[in-house]
Amino acid sequence: xxxxxxxxxxxxxxxxxxxxxGTAGMAQTLQVQLNIEKEHQTILGFGASDAxxxxxxxxxxxxxxxxxxxxWLFSKxxxxxxxxxxxxxxxxxxxxxxxxxxxxxxxxxxxxWRRAESFIDVNGNYDWKKQEGQQWFxxxxxxxxVDKLLxxxxxxxxxxxxxxxxxxxxxxxxxxxxxPEYFDDxxxxxxxxxxxxxxxxxxxxxxxPINEPQWxxxxxxxxxxxxxxxxxxxxxxxxxxxxxxxxxxxxxVLGEAADLRWLYSNYNKSERGNQIDFFFNEKKELKHLDNTxxxxxxxxxxPVDSLIGxxxxxxxxxNEYPGLDxxxxxxxxxxxxxxxxxxxxxxxxxxxxxxVARVIHADLTLANASSWQWWTALTIANFKDGLIYLDTGxxxxxxxxxxxxxxGEYHDSKLLWALGNYSRFVKPGMVRVEVESNRNKxxxxxxxxxxxxxxxxxxxxxxxxLVAINYSDEDQVLNVxxxxxxxxxxxxxxxxxxxxxxxxxxxxLKAKSINTLTGSLKK
Numbered sequence: 001x002x003x004x005x006x007x008x009x010x011x012x013x014x015x016x017x018x019x020x021x022g023t024a025g026m027a028q029t030l031q032v033q034l035n036i037e038k039e040h041q042t043i044l045g046f047g048a049s050d051a052x053x054x055x056x057x058x059x060x061x062x063x064x065x066x067x068x069x070x071x072w073l074f075s076k077x078x079x080x081x082x083x084x085x086x087x088x089x090x091x092x093x094x095x096x097x098x099x100x101x102x103x104x105x106x107x108x109x110x111x112x113w114r115r116a117e118s119f120i121d122v123n124g125n126y127d128w129k130k131q132e133g134q135q136w137f138x139x140x141x142x143x144x145x146v147d148k149l150l151x152x153x154x155x156x157x158x159x160x161x162x163x164x165x166x167x168x169x170x171x172x173x174x175x176x177x178x179x180p181e182y183f184d185d186x187x188x189x190x191x192x193x194x195x196x197x198x199x200x201x202x203x204x205x206x207x208x209p210i211n212e213p214q215w216x217x218x219x220x221x222x223x224x225x226x227x228x229x230x231x232x233x234x235x236x237x238x239x240x241x242x243x244x245x246x247x248x249x250x251x252x253v254l255g256e257a258a259d260l261r262w263l264y265s266n267y268n269k270s271e272r273g274n275q276i277d278f279f280f281n282e283k284k285e286l287k288h289l290d291n292t293x294x295x296x297x298x299x300x301x302x303p304v305d306s307l308i309g310x311x312x313x314x315x316x317x318x319n320e321y322p323g324l325d326x327x328x329x330x331x332x333x334x335x336x337x338x339x340x341x342x343x344x345x346x347x348x349x350x351x352x353x354x355x356v357a358r359v360i361h362a363d364l365t366l367a368n369a370s371s372w373q374w375w376t377a378l379t380i381a382n383f384k385d386g387l388i389y390l391d392t393g394x395x396x397x398x399x400x401x402x403x404x405x406x407x408g409e410y411h412d413s414k415l416l417w418a419l420g421n422y423s424r425f426v427k428p429g430m431v432r433v434e435v436e437s438n439r440n441k442x443x444x445x446x447x448x449x450x451x452x453x454x455x456x457x458x459x460x461x462x463x464x465x466l467v468a469i470n471y472s473d474e475d476q477v478l479n480v481x482x483x484x485x486x487x488x489x490x491x492x493x494x495x496x497x498x499x500x501x502x503x504x505x506x507x508x509l510k511a512k513s514i515n516t517l518t519g520s521l522k523k
Contacts, residue, residue, distance in 0.1 A: 042429065071086050137377075206251050328367070354514065
């Protein structure tokens with residue numbers, strides 16, 4: 001097969017290819033076909049959050065710089081060469097702050113970039129001009145046509161917490177950092193938030209009220225609170241009633257488990273684990289609770305046996321609840337691993353992109369995630385936690401937090417474009433279908449270190465998408481027997497979601513690359 005640059009795209013298939021050796025002329029060909037009779041989950045979308053960093057960039061940075069950043073995140077357009085201008089995210093997560101910014105140094109959170117404003121003050125007055133920078137990106141998401149918007153809270157406003165802080169402190173009982181008399185105020189605050197933005201023409205499809213309740217959030221590094229399942233249920237009942245009375249149609253999503261194992265087991269925290277059973281083992285009579293459980297893939301991605309095994313256990317539990325949807329709703333690199341070392345030290349190159357692509361593949365194909373969401377879209381840290389990286393441009397002072405509040409340099413990453421191999425082409429409403437191949441059992445065992453394949457179908461148009469990730473150090477050849485592949489978009493060390501025309505039935509997948517093949521079913 002030969003690549004030719006093209007100006008258009010028709011059908012989408014995402015394939016991850018692993019396990020074969022050779023070059024374009026010598027490699028063993030992997031033959032795959034889509035079994036459209038075997039359908040899996042319907043895709044809701046791919047997203048990222050505005051947490052922390054968007055607050056300063058959106059409010060203070062030069063217009064042309066933040067416009068380019070927004071284009072990278074949200075655009076579905078192509079340039080004159082036919083290459084995507086952005087990754088076309090289909091979900092955007094808006095962080096509802098708890099007011100540590102207004103507390104300043106009294107918040108005890110030293111890093112201003114990890115504090116957040118609140119829309120409500122200590123006297124109960126609302127100021128909808130707060131979180132200006134985040135609102136700028138929210139409006140851009142709407143402008144670009146992002147399909148779904150989600151609001152999430154990780155702490156009650158500080159005036160209602162037990163310790164008057166946005167973090168939990170020394171409390172170790174797992175209870176929410178919220179005074180009992182303020183549960184209703186906290187719920188009402190979130191409903192007022194939804195009502196306000198709905199009145200401004202910005203509808204939040206989802207509200208996630210509690211984040212990672214299994215952690216104690218004792219460190220003074222950011223806002224956050226633990227919560228027992230009973231705490232969450234109590235708050236959710238109040239939210240459900242408030243949303244019903246408000247007239248908005250936002251759905252509540254629960255879970256946000258800090259580790260996938262808390263979704264299906266106690267995992268040493270009985271009052272905060274087994275979230276699937278607790279929230280969905282019987283009808284809760286909550287009109288606005290979405291039939292969805294959400295969890296975070298942190299600390300479950302290494303070694304590869306754990307990546308696979310934990311997701312299989314999660315899927316086994318999900319099978320007990322037919323119709324229950326699952327989202328992977330937050331991830332960045334935290335755990336140490338042999339492939340890329342760990343989270344410390346930013347990596348704009350292909351290795352981190354490949355590692356994350358493998359996680360996406362596993363979450364989609366083993367746990368049937370219908371949505372996959374990255375943690376934070378922007379970062380100023382020397383850490384693998386962003387899609388777009390910000391710095392001063394001064395190698396002697398790259399991460400100066402004060403100067404970066406107003407301006408700086410911005411850099412895309414291979415990870416950004418690798419996520420785009422999914423988000424740009426696997427559209428909301430597509431169905432994941434089974435990918436069958438000529439690989440034997442031994443080759444299948446090695447797939448996660450070589451080649452992984454997943455396939456998606458638009459049932460209305462017969463468009464197909466395969467995302468193929470070649471994790472190996474050798475070029476690989478892919479042949480899709482029952483599809484007509486027209487284009488491939490490549491993210492590699494030398495390409496950022498670059499578009500090529502497919503000429504021939506065999507597609508050469510370059511070493512260490514993520515490839516999205518698009519086309520249609522053969523008639």
